[in-house]
Amino acid sequence: MAQQNGGESRRLQTRMKREARAQHILDAALNLILRNGYDKTTIEDIAREAGVGKGTLYLHWTTRETLFSDLILREKIAMAEDIRQRLGSDPEGATLHSLLKHAALALLQRPLLKAVLLQDTVVFGKFIQREQNSAISTQVLTGFTNYLETLREQGLVRSDLTPHLLTSLFGSIFLGFFLAQPLLPDAMALSKEKLAELIAETGQRTLEPSDPAPSGALHIASQALTQYLDHSVGKAQEQLQVGAQAKSEEDQLLIHRPIRARGRKGGRSKLLKTTEQVAQARHLYADKTRSIQEICTVLGISRATFYRYLRETQKDEA
Known part of the structure; x- marks a missing residue:
């Protein structure tokens, strides 16, 4: 029993060390992408900034993408948690104008997500297009639309506007202020707090009715908002866990992979056996940001094996 407990303790320590190292690498990537942009940030740059070898970085991620x-998922989770805490200490936290205010304040603390939201191609290049169209972004938008529908049913937003128009106006107000700020003269610059207050006031005057909120409406809206935030965080965490699990399984396959036999009939066995491995090889080769040696390191194969695979693939496609 003691030996079993000792093994579990070591595995826990290994996981914690691995997670801490991953977070450190993500921090390094965050600094670089904000400084140089996505297109100019390479795997080599990130490894150097984090003080680790490229091989160590590849233990966590096989591609820059x-x-x-x-990194974006981590920032989204942190922002949702931040908004949830801010709303929890606000008596009117479930209202639309309060959400606008606290979401603005939380976003202003996260320049990476601000670049994502504003589709800043200087920071993210072409990567931003994939992010905006990702499945998780679509799911979060659907959840937010459902929250607005609850507000509409409870008389907390204008009933003459459809959920689609409410969502469009909400986004226009929120994005409009952020997009306008860099275009204004320095004399018209606003503090973060004042900007958030103006966004909230504009949302209140535009989207909310002038009549007092019905009794119990805020409680129902609060439940809907909590459900929306929990769902958003859960989806992001789920996606992170899926990626981590897939990488863990890949590591186990590499650890337990049998040594290639020499001198047997038919020569060495090919290492790219599954469709997943073939797909990964194609993706790495098409990435164009890695050398052949780096690709071979990730796949755990020799250069000769990779070139043989490449020739065979090109013949099949021809």
Whole structure:
């Protein structure tokens, strides 16, 4: 029993160390992408900034795209948690104008997500297009539309506007202020707090009715908002866990992979056996940001094996 407990303790420590290292690498990636932009940030740059080898970085992410996707997911989770805490201490936290205010304040603390929201191609290049159209972004938008429908049913927003128009106006108000700020003269610059207050006031005057809120409406709206935020966080965490689980399973396959036999009939066995491995090889080769040696390191194969696979694939496609 003691030996079993000791093994579990070591595995826990290994997982904690691995997670801490992953967060450190993500922090390094965050600094670089905000400084240089996505297109100019390479795997080598991130490894150097984090003080780790490229091989160590590849233990966590096999492509630059998956690393940045996880970085964005991490920031989304942190922002949702921040909004939830801010709303929890606000008596009117479930109202639309309160959500606008606290969402603005939370976003202003996260320049990476601000760049995502504003589709800043200087920071993200072409990567931003995939992020805006991702499945999780679509799911979050659907959840937010459902929350607005609850507000509409409870008389907390204008009933003459459809949920689609409410969502469109909400986004226009929120995005409009952020897009306008860089275009205004310095003399018209606003503090973060004042900007958030103006966004909230505009939302209140535009979207909310002038009559007092019905009794019990805020409680129902609060439940709907909590459900929406929980769902958003849950989806992001689920996607992160799926990626981590897939990487863990891949590591186990590499650890337990049998040594290639020499001198047997038919020569060495091919290592790219499954469709998943073939797909990964194609993706890495098409990425164009890695050398052949780096690709071989990720796949755990020799250069000769990779070139043989490449020739065979090109013959099949021809």
